[in-house]
Amino acid sequence: MNEVSEANKISTKLHEILEMRHLNESTFVVKLEKNNLSFKAGQHINVGPANSIHTREYSIYSGEHDDYLEILVKEVTDGFISPVLKKQLPGNMLVVEEPVGYFSLPVKINPDEKLLFIASGTGISPFHSFIKSNPDLDYTLLHGIRDNTEKYEDSFYETARYIPCTSRQKNDDSYFGRVTHYLEEHPVSPNTRCFLCGNSSMIHDVYDILENQGVPSEMIHAEVYF
Ligand SMILES: Cc1cc2nc3c(=O)[nH]c(=O)nc-3n(C[C@H](O)[C@H](O)[C@H](O)COP(=O)(O)OP(=O)(O)OC[C@H]3O[C@@H](n4cnc5c(N)ncnc54)[C@H](O)[C@@H]3O)c2cc1C
Numbered sequence: 001m002n003e004v005s006e007a008n009k010i011s012t013k014l015h016e017i018l019e020m021r022h023l024n025e026s027t028f029v030v031k032l033e034k035n036n037l038s039f040k041a042g043q044h045i046n047v048g049p050a051n052s053i054h055t056r057e058y059s060i061y062s063g064e065h066d067d068y069l070e071i072l073v074k075e076v077t078d079g080f081i082s083p084v085l086k087k088q089l090p091g092n093m094l095v096v097e098e099p100v101g102y103f104s105l106p107v108k109i110n111p112d113e114k115l116l117f118i119a120s121g122t123g124i125s126p127f128h129s130f131i132k133s134n135p136d137l138d139y140t141l142l143h144g145i146r147d148n149t150e151k152y153e154d155s156f157y158e159t160a161r162y163i164p165c166t167s168r169q170k171n172d173d174s175y176f177g178r179v180t181h182y183l184e185e186h187p188v189s190p191n192t193r194c195f196l197c198g199n200s201s202m203i204h205d206v207y208d209i210l211e212n213q214g215v216p217s218e219m220i221h222a223e224v225y226f
Pocket residue numbers: 044056057058059060071072073074075076078079080081082083121122123125223224225226
């Protein structure tokens with residue numbers, strides 16, 4: 001690449017796609033050049049095709065110390081941007097804006113607190129980044145999914161810490177039911193710091209359950225996708 005196009009790439013915040021990992025029919029990981037962009041695990045970036053003024057928010061999936069950037073995207077079939085992202089190929093460029101957001105772990109994790117992550121679908125992305133950035137984290141991760149095809153790269157998580165809750169498929173290695181049912185059957189203690197990420201109806205219902213179980217609202221953090 002010559003100097004002119006290199007300079008252009010930096011000023012327009014274009015990042016080259018290094019890899020596309022298709023995890024099932026609709027969901028994929030886009031691996032991008034990092035270009036020295038730093039972020040705090042849990043933040044999101046606005047991403048869009050290079051030839052478009054439109055972008056959408058995506059939580060960063062990779063870890064703070066990785067030398068690349070990744071996002072985990074589910075195609076919304078009648079959506080505007082996600083189907084375009086799904087068709088991208090390595091070598092293409094994407095627009096990436098500065099990381100933003102406050103959905104982050106506390107600077108110092110209180111040893112008296114437990115950490116519970118609750119995701120629906122691709123809402124697992126910031127938790128993947130939390131864990132990749134802090135490999136010794138003591139956490140439990142509840143993942144609300146429809147079936148096994150949505151256990152995105154689950155081998156990354158320690159089996160004892162990752163609890164998939166499948167709503168449409170009974171398996172031996174999953175809890176059969178929604179995360180809300182799991183929480184009603186397995187109440188959490190009030191000293192649990194809870195991070196919720198995904199669709200608004202899950203977050204709303206889980207928030208109510210946690211508050212009823214005595215978790216103070218300042219211990220509940222939420223990131224709503226849609
Ligand atoms: C802070 C934040 C972080 C996000 N992080 C991620 C992420 O890591 N991965 C990811 O896949 N998405 C994420 N999203 C959602 C993403 O920004 C887009 O809304 C999504 O990709 C659809 O964009 P689109 O242009 O294809 O659809 P649009 O044309 O913008 O919208 C189509 C409709 O789809 C709805 N919708 C959005 N997402 C979904 C979904 N997953 N399932 C069903 N309906 C949906 C929208 O509410 C809208 O009604 C995040 C959103 C926010 C606000």
